[in-house]
Amino acid sequence: MAHGDLSLANRVAMAPMTRSRTDQPGDRPNALMAEYYGQRATAGLIITEGAPISAVGRGYSMTPGIYTQAQIVGWRQVTDAVHAKGGKIFVQLWHVGRRSHVSISGEQPVSASAIKVFDQVYGPLPEGGFGMIETSAPRALSSDEIQYTIADFVQAAKNAMEAGFDGVELHGAHGYLIDQFMRESSNQRTDEYGGSRDNRMRFMLDVTRSVAAAIGGDKVAIRISPFVIEGDNQVDPEIIELTLEAAAELQKLNLAYLHLSENISNCQEVPEQFRQQLRAVYRNPIMVAGKYTQESGEAILAKGYADLVAYGQPFITNPDLVSRFKYGIELTPVGYDAHAAFYGGGAEGYTDYPAAELPK
Template identity: 70%
Template sequence: MTASLFQPTQLGQFSINNRIAMAPMTRSRTTQPGDVPNDMMATYYGQRATAGLIITEGAPISAVGRGYSLTPGIYTQAHIDGWKKTTQAIHDKGGKVFIQLWHVGRRSHESITGEEIVSASAIKEADKVFGPLPDGGFGMIETGVPRAMSIADIQQTIADFVQAAKNAMEAGFDGVEIHAAHGYLLDQFMRLASNQRDDQYGGSQENRMRFLLETVEAVVDAIGADKVAIRVSPHVVEGFADFDPEIEALTLKVLEQLAPLNLAYLHFSENISKYVEAPESFRQAARQVYPNTIMVAGKLDKAKAEALLSKKYADLVAFGTPFVTNPDFVHRIEHNIALTDFDADARLSLYGGDEKGYIDYPTAEESLTV
């Protein structure tokens, strides 16, 4: 029998109400100073808790891991206490939530991190991120030049991921998603263009995937595999000039190593920024080596999502921008109700700002009463 989008399913040790996830999306709405999650964020996520699973926007695991201004961290007690409001709001509505653990590596600037940025190697790629402007506001700024991480830096970063995962448990999250996609730190170690190391973390495919595997295993040891997920994006070229000719093969090797861990899910991010379409042959190969729960995100609609479930290429499907403008997205697509467009105004309010374009989008039912 083909799985339905709206059918409850098991995720780790708990059940979720449907197979629809709200994908992680940076919104930069924290309270300053300290980048602290706040009541407005709790309202935003609570409004969308009918998703079977919510994955929060990326939460930096450390100051040096930060790549976008105003993003909510998970490395101080104030962050933990602030996030408790969000997890409570989601749980009160019967939802489940994973926090995305984030280290951007070279996709940052010293004015954002407060210290020198880092990567696999001291290689800069032309790139822009959301940071402080000279006039005191915020906007897109060019990234800085990273320094190559030492072995001590790598070990400290693994420890930071572990501590962030423990902090997430204290904050009430159901699990964590390790961000190894979109040209961020773990992805930088995996790709040829950004990793020119000659030690045990560079060179061969096995060496270039070592940092990711050691990080996942350490987090699993700390909080349990059923509470750990990972996001990868082999077909997305974000943060790089060109497609990596080895990334598909390397990713399949990663999946083979991850499969025995029985993680909560594996999350493929697709069809954003610069990308190539994920070929059918890759989906088949991924399913062959990874029999556990797979989630796919990337400009899906209802028909595309159902097709992925039907072919068993995915067990869960994630939607991003439709959730921005449709807090009741699940209800709308289940009952074929028209969606509020993610238009130019919605794009303008994506990063930073206040309640406008954040928590003021009405549900379909509320629109009828206006």
């Protein structure tokens, strides 16, 4: 598959997954992470775990940032490892907004509006160690702070280019900051970034346009999740219309792809009508992710509703997922042990899954 300057060996992508294995202090990517991503370089495209664009953008402990020079150097190990094996890799740029805690970000979390909902994130426990903790109440970003945040996204994208990435994916899904601006329940602003659908999509479009202007639209993607409710408790009555209207604007930027996250958390099934409506307004590559199998992935590609299918957990236990698909080799299941090693730890449950022996 080819689009712009991005040429991929296949249509199987590795979805972004938080694994929390950075070096401390400083949340620096390391050699273990380079090995992990390098093992999975046969994916047509790897999207890294979310990389916070700033300290206040951080919402999970031990996640790899992309806002210090030490982090850039650490990420270079990762991109070198993937490129050495012929792979392509985008970094996911992440600002969690209100989905954080003061003990993680070092300050009060920020959002479109000062609205707290019940939510938990991975952070330091009072008794020591790490686990799921309740988020802190957020404060609303000022108009000036919104512009500073857009600048943080742009700088993070430039840092990604310095670190050797092939591109960046903006995390606009799962109830994080960009998503918080898009939904009525989390955005009660009365300025140009709140109220109407045009205003609620403005932050997402301003970020995407600014990043595309800085590094080139063909090196930029964005992930959205209009049919998923996460970090919130309300269905937005306008999110589908807003998404389609925003997609028409994104089409003008000639992005690398638009990434739809589906079938996780509190979700609705994506209706075929939406896929048809999206294709009508967005003709550049579309990626889908969310509990796809090889068969269902091939089916949505065949219908023309997607150009790439991203797999998450299957890539944890099957670093050679592409080969297993190609040769019909049984997948190593994601069992209890794999779940226990999702966040934190070392090589166990991370880089110790073997590749299958290929047929001769």
